[in-house]
Amino acid sequence: MTITTPAVPLVEKAARAPKSELHIHIEGSLEPELIFALAQRNNVKLAYDSIESLRRAYAFTDLQSFLDIYYAGASVLLTEQDFYDMTMAYCERALADNVVHTEIFFDPQTHTERGVPVATAVAGIDRALADAEQRGLTSKLILCFLRHLSEADALATFEAALPLFESYPRMIGVGLDSSERGHPPSKFGRVFEKARAKGLKLVAHAGEEGPPSYIYEALDLLKVDRVDHGVRSIEDAALVTRLADTRVALTVCPLSNLKLCVFDDMTKHTLKDLLDAGVAVTVNSDDPAYFGGYVNENYTAIIDALKLNDQEVYTILRNGFEASFVSPAERDALIAKLDAYWSGTTR
Template identity: 85%
Template sequence: MTEFAPTLTEKTAAAPKAELHIHIEGSLEPELIFRLAERNGVKLAYNSIDALRAAYAFTDLQSFLDIYYAGASVLLTEQDFYDMTMAYCERALADNVVHTEIFFDPQTHTERGVAIDVVVAGIERALADAEQRGLSSKLILCFLRHLPEEDALATFDAALPLFDRYRHRLIGVGLDSSERGHPPSKFERVFAKARAKGLKLVAHAGEEGPPSYVYEALDLLKVDRVDHGVRSIEDPALVTRLADTRVALTVCPLSNLKLCVFDDLTKHTLKALLDEGVAVTVNSDDPAYFGGYVNENYRATVEALQLTDAEVYTIIRNSFEASFVTDAERDALIARLDAHWHANAIT
């Protein structure tokens, strides 16, 4: 009986991996949006699932955010947040994600009168259930950068009891939403408060914004990871710094394509950054809107950039090395990856 070696795409899909850039509200599929809308008596601007999907023709980040916030309007109860999070966990488990670090946007919900305690309780309950099935996870509270820093400071203060109550899961803060015109420096004070509390720090920078935003995230916010960061390639000194310090970039290829950061995936900067020694990772960002969860992002990137077996291994390993886990947990995750990679050698 002849045994056939897997293709690199098959090997990658089956590999244990971490996802470090996933907005839980961005995993809200149209089918679930309509189900929650019916359950909660929310009137949507679209009369069918197909009509909603047809609106996913984005020209930039803001055109996406307009749809994204409208979709989130159906989330009202703890059970809604549980259902949304569990639906993502099912997808992650199917893609062999063994560790995930999830972003959530409390301001999207509190401005609609949904208490932050309700949001976190629903998400936490789903993540605890998924953990019993082999998916470890952390949770990162993100501030909306198009709002004033005063709003972020108020959100942080309101969340302080939750950071203590859910300290096993809620481990950091981030910065997302519209990048243009909202530099990281705008949020220096709230990040300083989070840093003083010992939280992990991440921020979106260098997606639509310039490399200078990445510098601000590093020097002013003092982030542990940079989300996106794909425009860093425009500044050789920044690339060298990222490579030397091993500050990881949580890259989202299909998101970048869908939001017109690149007009063709073959032009993506991920491989160039990888070649320079930058710790790039592959993630799905807002998969319900951008056409694919993490395995689809890997597949499309491997094919478009013609990545090698060794390059894909490095990217997946980077995802574990950049994870906010203990050293022992990280070693165990990398050992699982190594066992899979060696057992499925491509000759």
Template identity: 65%
Template structure:
């Protein structure tokens, strides 16, 4: 069996996927036309050509511009269904989708419109592909904690439809400590907690995410490697890291995939998973992330199996739901 077939056949969960980051330029243009939205690019080709990033912020500027094409419930439904079709083709059996409500509500799109469309796709994906899923609301960390509280207020009537909260957007200068009160409230509501930390930000942000936000997983976390005591702690506590290798290359966190520290983290005993982050922008869905990383870092099939199994174990599904995959 070739490596690509082997990877596809591994049952796996995707735990770090921004649904807005799965908006392919073709769909972006189709939706923009349907909705009468003007995009900053002249064509699909020009859009793809603009995807040359120097850091996280240079990506985020385009990512938020592209998300402007999403207006109606049907748009969010179609976006997520397109993602589930791709994920199914890559052997994903469970997906935990991040969504950024503040990106939409600040443009006048209702919170419920976003949630209704995404949830309808999640329900349909279960029937059509047998994929289970969860929705994780991410707060934009470049906004204030008060703005986060306002968003949480909009989410509270729908809290049973949301499984967790996360923290994304511009990391540097926006440490987890900025959101300590907001996440305390989210924990009181019984939500699962994750946060992006140690993508561009220092290892101290990972420590803050653990101690102040009390995260159950770290999104990215690759800069943990700079702090041996932190690595030791993450190994001891088996805190999962949702690593996104192709994203890290596109955003210049590492110069090339050969330089990526995923194998170093795995060898140290960390609970590493592989994910796609924003596949429409970074040039690969989860299968491509597995394959390119396996080839660049010479990962064995046993290591790939371990990584896929880590993703199932790190997911927010109960033991009964997880058992058939393990």
């Protein structure tokens, strides 16, 4: 009697695959339940009277309407233990989604303006990441500057954080996030030059709501190693060719793009067009507590809406490991783990 192995649906196959996550704002992983728990612990008054009313506020019309809620949620983070609890909650979700390597963004200026030292945030985040590493989740930490604030503020933040880059080996780079419109990457040329001189990895949000010219600025002026989002690069054929030729990865966040009305329908997302053009696109969750899904939900959304095939999903997963800021040996090991899983799973 011949026994045949049933085919595994591609969505399920992707969900079980070892994967990376390269675009996750840790403050954006704060679920409403934890926001209320921390608010109670720290005696912080919220503008919402219940978890349900807070969730109802997650009806965003653009990036700024999201950021208003995002910064309000972050107001409950005051102690090292708060940052630990938030980060560990994300790590639990990542592990459940078979994420084996993550590179986390955090926004120190969101906290220093409330009197919370950068060192407090880093200590709590790093301690949680160290605990998660014991369970198979390796990680890096990237300090992001808020682009709606001045470059002088970013420079001061960078100088204050410099000792932490030496104290916490997991902290390996700087990034640029927050409101894109009206705040081009060129605004932050000096602080990125200082970070580059220190040998740090560089990333920047560009080409989400901002135009393709912002991606050029991120590449040519900031000299970034990766571009966060970058979905509007499809509007410039020369830029797409350049991204494909140089293998500068895009950390795409599909559900975020939909929630923030970058696309009004997932079937209109540019990810597959970019993938077809040879661009190293990756899939990530951005701010999963606010955008309705962690990394596996993002894979499910694009597989269904864009009709991706087995090879396309494998390529995206592999891109995530190839674009990660790990050593060559670690990268090879991660890709080998993916290959062993993918070839051993029928579809």
